[in-house]
Structure formats: C-alpha cells, structure tokens
Amino acid sequence: MAEWCADHLRNCEGWKSAGLELSTTSDENAKLLDASIRQLVSWSDCVSLGGFHDTLVRLTASDPGAIMARAFFVGLAGLGTESAARDPVFAKTMTQLESDAEKYGNQREKRHVKAAVLWGRGKHHEAADEWDSIMDEYPTDLIAVKFSHDAHFFNGNCKGKKNAIEKVINKWSHDLPCYSYLHGMYAFGLEECGLYGDAEKEADQALNLNRFDCWASHAKAHVLEMNGRHKEGKEFMYRTEDDWRQGWMIATHNYWHTALFHIEYAEYEDALGIFDREIAKRFNRTNSLLDMVDASSLLWRLELEGVDVGKERWANIEHLGKFIDNHAIVFNDVHLGVALYRQDELETEKNLRDSLEKYSSLLSEDNARISKEIGMPLYDGMLDYARCEYDVAAETMFPIRDKVIQIGGSHAQRDVFVQTLIQSCIMSKDPKNWSLTPQLLIERETMKHDSLLGQRLADKFRAKHPL
Structure with a gap:
C-alpha cells in the first residue's frame, strides 16, 4: 500500500535542492526524515522501511542531534495529544531543543522548533500561526503543511484548515511525493467550512490519484454524513474498506464513521459489531487517546439511542x-x-x-x-x-x-x-x-x-x- 514511501528518498542535497535545507550532514537522517513524514501523511506503514515506528527509531539513531528531526518528534508528540508541557521529560526535551536550535539550526529549522515548542507548551494558536507562516515562505514544506492541518483541527479552526492548504496546493508540482494527499486535506477543510460540493470533488480527485488515501476517504465520509446521504455513505465505506483499513491510525476512525451510518438507520447490532470487531480491539492494541475518543463516543451515541451496550463493552476500553x-x-x-x-x-x-x-x-x-x-x-x-x-x-x-x-x-x-x-x-x-x-x-x-x-x-x- 505505502511502499512508494521508500522511493527516491531525499538525502541532504535532495532537501537542499528542494529549497528545504537541513543542518544535519547525515544523508541517512535526511532520508529517514523524508520517509517518516511520508508515512505520517499517508497514515501508513511502509513495510520495506520497517513501518512508521521503526523508521522513527532509526531516524533518532542516525543523528541524535539533528535539529529538524527533533523538531519533527516534538511536533508529533504534541499533536498526537499524548504529551504536554507538564510532562517533565517532554519539557526538558523542548528546552534542550530550543538551545540546540539556536546553536546549530538554520533559519527554517529554528522556526519549526519555535512552532513545535509553542504547541508543546500549550500555545496552540500561536503554533498554528507559525506553521502557516513557514508555509508562506516554504510552500512545499510537508512537515509544516501536515502540522498546520492538524493544529487547526485541534483548535476547531475550520477556515484555517481550508485556507492553509488552499494557499499552497497550486504551488506543488504533481510529481512531488504526497502531492495527492493535499487534495484529501483540502477536502476536509472545505467540508468543515460547509462547502460540501467542492469538498467531495477534492476527495474524489485525491482518491483517483491514490485510492489508498484514507484521509480522503475520511473526508468523503464526512461529506456524505453531513449531507444525509447515509445509504451512499455505508456503501462507500464498505466498498473501499480494503483501501482505507490499512491506514494505521485513521482506520479506527473510519470504522467509527461506518458505524455512524448504521446508527442513522437504527442498525444498532451492525454498529456494535464494528465496535467489537474493530474499534475496541484497535484501541487495546494502540492505547491511543484518539482511538479512545472513537470508542467512548460510539458507545455513548448508542446509549443515547436507547441501546444497552453492556458494561463489558465499556470495560473493553482499558x-x-x-x-x-x-x-x-x-x-x-x-x-x-x-x-x-x-x-x-x-x-x-x-x-x-x-x-x-x-x-x-x-x-x-x-x-x-x-x-x-x-x-x-x-x-x-x-x-x-x-x-x-x-x-x-x-x-x-x-x-x-x-x-x-x-x-x-x-x-x-x-x-x-x-x-x-x-x-x-x-x-x-x-x-x-x-x-x-x-x-x-x-x-x-x-x-x-x-x-x-x-x-x-x-x-x-x-x-x-x-x-
């Protein structure tokens, strides 16, 4: 599904040629950073790279002091909602990164450090503004694009999600890695702004370019739900399940969307089946807060409908x-x-x-x-x-x-x-x-x-x- 993530990874010169110079001198670190952001944006594990987690481990080992890689880690931890400034280890990591960036980082890297640390310290709106500002000068900076998109989502800023992608999408050439994923991101921003027709066109374009774009599938599911096209939504999610289910983190959420289409039709046993087969098991494998939200939300919605979901299902959110x-x-x-x-x-x-x-x-x-x-x-x-x-x-x-x-x-x-x-x-x-x-x-x-x-x-x- 995501084996393309390992193709033509950029070394130090490749990043420099793209106008995104790194301060590290390690070509391996540069390539693994490229591999990491590609897997993150595609929500996928590239088997030939060993998967996203293994890629991150190797990224750190390749150059433990690399500024851009460390900024990426801090942003990833903060936006993953697993770490915050009150975590003493994370706080120390951010402070040390700031100091090292001032000594060794280039100007773009310093701005990334600033944004990631702002988010980590709870300045979420300033962080989003900083990532957007980086995109103004470096429109093909995929790390800034991804983190900006996520930051606006957590800030509840619908226009921010849309506008950030809107201003850079036409500045990308179609042959750049992850280009197609911009259409999926744009689709979600448009949908959250209520521009459903445009959103569906962008989601379809993303999926035509890459049917495994599970974020674009997610954006289309949103459009179909908000438009009351529940039968079409169910059919779409089941028809494309083999395409999006392999997206490591977003798959749980896409199953949640599928369950919501069933709830609209009062097909409660089908929704409970999705919880049992997919959502609870995936949460207990990842123990992710984001998966916890989907599990809790689904059971609560079913209870609002008068369904006895059983204590054991709540207990399965461990x-x-x-x-x-x-x-x-x-x-x-x-x-x-x-x-x-x-x-x-x-x-x-x-x-x-x-x-x-x-x-x-x-x-x-x-x-x-x-x-x-x-x-x-x-x-x-x-x-x-x-x-x-x-x-x-x-x-x-x-x-x-x-x-x-x-x-x-x-x-x-x-x-x-x-x-x-x-x-x-x-x-x-x-x-x-x-x-x-x-x-x-x-x-x-x-x-x-x-x-x-x-x-x-x-x-x-x-x-x-x-x-």
Whole structure:
C-alpha cells in the first residue's frame, strides 16, 4: 500500500535542492526524515522501511542531534495529544531543543522548533500561526503543511484548515511525493467550512490519484454524513474498506464513521459489531487517546439511542486511568470522563475531574483557558446526563453550545454533545428546558441535513411533550 514511501528518498542535497535545507550532514537522517513524514501523511506503514515506528527509531539513531528531526518528534508528540508541557521529560526535551536550535539550526529549522515548542507548551494558536507562516515562505514544506492541518483541527479552526492548504496546493508540482494527499486535506477543510460540493470533488480527485488515501476517504465520509446521504455513505465505506483499513491510525476512525451510518438507520447490532470487531480491539492494541475518543463516543451515541451496550463493552476500553493528568485537549478529557463513569470507575473519574479543574487554572495555556470556559461545563453536563440529572445537564450545556467548536474535533464528532443536549431537553421536566428542543432540532438539521436520527429525536420530543 505505502511502499512508494521508500522511493527516491531525499538525502541532504535532495532537501537542499528542494529549497528545504537541513543542518544535519547525515544523508541517512535526511532520508529517514523524508520517509517518516511520508508515512505520517499517508497514515501508513511502509513495510520495506520497517513501518512508521521503526523508521522513527532509526531516524533518532542516525543523528541524535539533528535539529529538524527533533523538531519533527516534538511536533508529533504534541499533536498526537499524548504529551504536554507538564510532562517533565517532554519539557526538558523542548528546552534542550530550543538551545540546540539556536546553536546549530538554520533559519527554517529554528522556526519549526519555535512552532513545535509553542504547541508543546500549550500555545496552540500561536503554533498554528507559525506553521502557516513557514508555509508562506516554504510552500512545499510537508512537515509544516501536515502540522498546520492538524493544529487547526485541534483548535476547531475550520477556515484555517481550508485556507492553509488552499494557499499552497497550486504551488506543488504533481510529481512531488504526497502531492495527492493535499487534495484529501483540502477536502476536509472545505467540508468543515460547509462547502460540501467542492469538498467531495477534492476527495474524489485525491482518491483517483491514490485510492489508498484514507484521509480522503475520511473526508468523503464526512461529506456524505453531513449531507444525509447515509445509504451512499455505508456503501462507500464498505466498498473501499480494503483501501482505507490499512491506514494505521485513521482506520479506527473510519470504522467509527461506518458505524455512524448504521446508527442513522437504527442498525444498532451492525454498529456494535464494528465496535467489537474493530474499534475496541484497535484501541487495546494502540492505547491511543484518539482511538479512545472513537470508542467512548460510539458507545455513548448508542446509549443515547436507547441501546444497552453492556458494561463489558465499556470495560473493553482499558487502562484509562493513566490518562487523567494528560489534558492535551479537553475534547479528550470529556470522552475520558464519560468512559470512566460508565465503567463505574467513580473514584478515577472524580480524580480526572479534580485534575482537569486544577489544570484549568493554568491560563498560560490555550487549552486550559478553553477547559475553564467551555470544557468544564461540557464535562459536567455530559456527566449530569449520565446521572439522569437532565434539567441540570440542559442548563449547563445550552449556554455554551455555540462555543463548543473551540475544543476542537470535527462537526461530526461534536454532534455527540448536540445529541446529548437535545436528549437532556427532551427528558427535562422543566418547561423552560424542554421547550428549547425545537430550536435545537432546527439548529442540528441546518448543520446535518436529512438526518434520520434527527427525525427520531423529533418524534421522541412530540411523544413526550404533545401539543
């Protein structure tokens, strides 16, 4: 699938000829850096390179002091939402990299170090701006392109995702490695901006150039979901499953999208089957926070639909306690809290909330500020719903509903909070809360067209609160 990643890897002279000079003198390091970013952008393991993880190990060993490779590692760790400035080892790594970059790095590398460290220290919006600025001067800098795209996603900046790719895509020649993947990235930015027709064209172009572009498959799934084309979405995901399932990290998320198409049709056993066969097993293999989000979100959505998913399925999202002090993005924390509560890990959930509240006072970090203003009320509202305290949940979540985009994720992912708020209002005993439901249903339909799930919510409201 990704064996092309090993083709014609750039040595030091190759990077220089591309206008992206490196300070390392190790050709092996230069080639392995090229191999690493290609696998990251394609979400794929190149077998001939030993896979992404092995490539990273060899990259470090080839020149432990290489500035650009180390900036890549810091950005990768931060944007992977697994590390943050409060991790003392990661903090020391960033400080040492800054010092070494000043001594040995070239100007482009220093800017990459600045961006990666800004992100790692919680200055997420400044980091995104810095990566965008690098792209202005170096439009074919794929590391800046990839990190900018991810940063805007976690910042909830729809226009940023679109505009960053839009300004460089026509400056790439078609024969550059990973060129086709720009169309998939562009498609996702367009989709999040509501430009569904243009987004689908870009996703199709990416897939015509490379059918294994699992990010483009993901972007098309978003378009089909938001447009209410659920039957077409299911057919597309199953027809192309063998193409996108090999994308190492995004495959879990693409299975999650497939499950959402089933939920729209109330095909709950099919969605549970996807959880059992793919999502739970993949999380327990990767133990990734991003996979945890998909697992928690899917089970919660099924429960909102009245499905008894069983305690054992929640228990299959294992070893969550180690994440309670992470707080890289509050989007993760909310899903983590829900999962811990459903697992009856009440003491661990309480520790998570206490930790999040303490972290929220660190207003030097963007995510801490967002956690305080939006994340904490959202967290509490979700847990209020879990405790069947529907009035409290509605009153907590309704005032922040238009701000939730700031916690990051996609419109499709954040719909779990919209559904929970609507269900809270429907189940509320207070007329001032349940009377908000028609407004919320209209708002959701405006965002997600022709939703069968939305129709079920409307039917439930009319049955519980007849005129």
